[in-house]
Amino acid sequence: MYVIVEFLETVAGASAFPAAYILTIELLGQDKRVLTTAFLGIMLVIGGISFALLAKTFQYWRTFILVVYPPSLLFLLYIYLLPESIRWLLSKGKKDEAVKIIMKAAATNKVTLSDETMRQLTEEKPKIVDQKEVVEQGLWMQVFRSPIIMKRLAICSWWWITCTFVFYGLAINSVSLAGDKYTNYMLVVSVEVVAVVANALVLDRVGRKKTLLFAFTVCGLSCIVIPFIPKNLPWLATLLYLLGKITITQAFSGIYMYTSELFPTHARHSLLGACSMVGRVGSIVAPQMPLLAIYVEWLPSVLFGVTALVAGALMLSTPETLHARLPDTIAEAENIAGNPAKDDIQMHDSKF
Template identity: 85%
Template sequence: MLVSLPILGYISDRWGRKRALVLSCTLVGAIGSLKAFSVSYEMYVIVEFLETVAGASAFPAAYILTIELLGQDKRVLTTAFLGILLVLGGLSFALLAKTFQYWRTFILVVYPPSLLFLSYIYFLPESIRWLLSQNRKEEAVEIIMKAAKMNKVTLSDETLRQLQTEQKIKTPEEKKDLEEEKGLWIQVMNSPIIMTRLAICSWWWITCTFVFYGLAINSVSLAGDKYTNYMLVVSVEVIAVVNNALVLDRIGRKKTLLAAYVVCGISCVAITFVPKTMPWLATLLYLVGKIAITQAFSGIYMYTSELFPTHARHSLLGFCSMVGRIGSIVAPQMPLLAIYIDWLPSVLFGATALIAGGLMLTTPETLNTRLPDTIREAEHIAAAPRKQTPTNPQTQEIVTSRC
């Protein structure tokens, strides 16, 4: 995943969200199926690596495309919907693994259907925001017109005029925005605000992957059937997703994620002090911690994407997720560490979560702000009231309805 995320992030920002998504989803099915025909451990590991390189960016690509097609008032609902589908995927994974316990059969059942994502070439629209950022206005207008026709909406003359008229750069600020499109990564590195934000977001991602996967891995070590335990731990994620849907648009991103990290940190540290005679309490704290970190993980996708500009959104989100893989690399070592110091993994989970919560106090609130298109806009998030243009309200409604 360290290799995959920057590659697919670049493809997404350079050649489009749709291409990155279709490429990732179809390749993971084609390459992953080859594992069933492995003749050695070395071949299996190589195919596993190539499969992950191809498929690790499928969810980020789908998420970025979705939030860019929808209006800001739909972001939380969309994130919750995608989170619930991830839970359904996890439950399906456990059920299929229990049904087809011979690994070759399991692979041949699970992977080939991914090739059906080739149909998305015809059914899925490209991100209108990305098309406009690439000055491909005619393609964006064509998608909007198709959406209007599908929803039986008649565009006003003013809307048509705005869509068909080339934008002219009139002010020095607009010229500066255009210059930011050139040498994007140089602009990013020259922006202390964006670089600091990138470092903070990277720690959030390290924390999420470390705690989320660490708790998931340890779940199969709990008493009882490992498939049932895994499904239980995955199922409680629905609580976190629903919580996000209820509070992210009400109390804001920062307060919600801060609370999630703090609750997770306290729960994990508290497990250390639970007497051996009260395993039910340890399990309860375990599930509370899993719910909290899932809530943080679900919300951090949206919050991170709202902090960075359109031209580099997937690349920077991919960078944060890439660095976050440090957490998922370390997480599987925690059961080994517990052999020597049984309380240390829980303390490490809790400490990283509490640090992440503290860093949440250093970034701006993005509630009720539109997605920034340029680095300058990203630097000034929440510094002043933001207008909801340039996207025409009627146009946004049409696209949202179509999606």
């Protein structure tokens, strides 16, 4: 029963977040992606703190589960509250449904659409839809035949493995720090706000690549140095530990957005989901690190650091997506570097 419940929790829980994230950024304009990612990151922090408080209050695991999980059923109501992704509808040739959502949004926010936008919305292009339907039939074949997309898929998968491995590894090890384990966990989760705010400030100014390269590098160096800090300087080890947690959180938050920007609309959810699935290798291995520390105390932290440094080095092989529109096709994704931020209909009138 435990295995069955754990499987269902993953299907309905961990698998839902990438889909929810993609739906969110596809409903908003290019200039809203960073702010939206930051907002979602803060919600995760609130969830983590709530998790620790509830775990401290209801320490018997059966009671804890009965308190934490039932509210999740409320998310079933979202199917009636949230619209479908306009980008996805257009990519599938379902223009009528997309137009209804755009018109409803414009009316709700009292926005008048431009004549050019109205023309694009009402113009019929049946032949283009037919071509898209033909393209969709061979979507995955196109992905496999594109060396550029396959290379990105492999690199993004390593980023996800790194983020889950280091992020959850540091979170798990936080309970071994001196003091109350619940308080320590809340402290480690709370510092994630710093990472979220930092991303909100720099991702749209410095760019995705430089920000994530910095985050992975600082995290890697911090984790490698921690085991070699003298025992009489515990404050310095704790400071580096928190710095590593902040920067890996910054990388994890940014990777969600950066990965979604590297892949086309037709395959964005599937490829992001594939990266997330492969990334679970990291979260599977992370809980084993405290056991490894029994034999070689410094090895887990060094492994965290080396993994992060490799991820940072791979960041040099992908294009910058700052101010670039979300690609809709394989060809657009391959040529994403240097594309201007000229989005589709829903992005032109992104005020609504």
